[in-house]
Amino acid sequence: MFANWEEHGLIEDGLGALVQESQGLHVGEVIEYVLMSPGKRVRPLILLFSSEAFGCDPRYALNAALAVELAHAASLIHDDILDCGVERRGAPSAFRRFGMEASLLAGDYLISMSIGLISSYGEPAIRLFSKACMDMAEGEIxxxxxxxxxQEYYQCITKKTASLFAASARxxxxxxxxxxxxxxxxxxxxxxxxxxxxxxDDLEELIGIDQGKRSTKKSMTLPRIYALRSGPEETLRMCVDAVREHTGNAHTSLRSAGGDPEMKERLLMILDCMTESMVKRCSLPSPLF
Incomplete structure (x- = not known):
């Protein structure tokens, strides 16, 4: 669905241009491997749609969208290093293919590229982007x-995952x-x-739905915490209730905001695809843990 939007093409073209710039560098092969792997590009799309909701040309906001995607890509590389991730997006992770040293430096390179891309938008934007990146690192810790x-789980994912979604929209x-x-x-x-x-996403992992990613180490997640205390059906119910509480809050916030109705509808489509559509997969008959 996302690939049908013109903005998705802008993002892909922008990433391709960044890959071209890195050609010939020692880190170029890793950068190409990471940035050209298939992805939904959800965070940069959120940024572009949020900007268009208030009359901004998406081409003007594109560098900021690319900065967000580079920061996300770097976080995935570093996450795979920390978790010994061997598969990412249905292919060997950068960590598995290129080793820890090259992957670590590629992640650093992407973060540095992202700083250059966001720098033209002024100090408030730089501070907001910087805070999101620092939150992501804190969440990893x-x-x-x-x-x-x-409570500890929510503290983690608020910083590690939700901070970049929030920063993209703002x-x-x-x-x-x-x-x-x-x-x-x-x-x-x-x-x-x-x-x-x-x-x-954590619920899918617990249930055993194929996500195209695989790690040696496993984090303690909300579904796993619930599963230690409750049976399978109750665990599933509590997780689904939590997801729908957050999606309801997201709907309320966006409906209360200004902006172009078409762009807001696209943002709600992203919300549904990233949450409710995934919940339905978890509700299908399948063995639980």
Missing amino acids: IDLSRIASP LGCMIAGADREDQILYERYGLELGLAYQIV
């Missing part, structure tokens, strides 16, 4: 600790010149989407 409660509004109230409402939409997405 929390993930390395022994998460033992739902950055788009900020670049377009939306007022502060709308920026906050779009940011809330992104935050709630990110929380819901991570819970359902």
